Amino acid sequence: MMRMVRVLGLLAAGLYTAAAAASGAVVENPWVREAPPMAPALGAFMVLHNHGAAPLVLVGAESAAAAEVQLHRTVMDGGMARMVHQPSIEIPAHGKLEFKPGDYHLMLMQPKRALKAGEKVDITLKFKDGSSVPASFEVRTGMGMPMDDGKMMHHHH
Numbered sequence: 001m002m003r004m005v006r007v008l009g010l011l012a013a014g015l016y017t018a019a020a021a022a023s024g025a026v027v028e029n030p031w032v033r034e035a036p037p038m039a040p041a042l043g044a045f046m047v048l049h050n051h052g053a054a055p056l057v058l059v060g061a062e063s064a065a066a067a068e069v070q071l072h073r074t075v076m077d078g079g080m081a082r083m084v085h086q087p088s089i090e091i092p093a094h095g096k097l098e099f100k101p102g103d104y105h106l107m108l109m110q111p112k113r114a115l116k117a118g119e120k121v122d123i124t125l126k127f128k129d130g131s132s133v134p135a136s137f138e139v140r141t142g143m144g145m146p147m148d149d150g151k152m153m154h155h156h157h
């Protein structure tokens with residue numbers, strides 16, 4: 001009888017953790033930049049909101065469309081843009097972080113097929129607490145985008 005109670009308690013705790021984190025993470029405007037068919041990697045972007053009362057820590061991502069999904073940040077290094085792998089990216093409580101060209105982004109490594117503008121790519125975000133959140137990313141050319149996306153292109157002059 002005691003054992004039964006303990007197992008139920010663990011189950012309840014696990015469910016609570018997953019539900020709490022999933023309700024805190026909200027993905028806005030997810031998109032992947034279209035690249036030539038042989039491109040070794042594709043950038044993926046979004047605004048990640050944390051509606052939770054605790055920091056949200058992104059530790060990785062997965063997609064069936066790529067061999068691996070890495071967390072990157074582009075930094076300026078002596079006038080050259082360089083991508084730096086990030087082991088984790090934290091979004092503060094009740095905060096948000098914009099993943100955009102020239103800054104934080106997801107990188108789809110070794111895409112398994114060419115992705116054309118208009119297609120959708122499913123990427124699952126993985127968080128430090130063990131929860132995960134799936135999102136559908138739209139493939140876009142990154143050119144001729146609406147005004148609110150236009151500012152993202154400044155990094156590529």
Ligand SMILES: [Cu+2]
Pocket residue numbers: 043072073083105106107
């Ligand atoms: Cu990158």
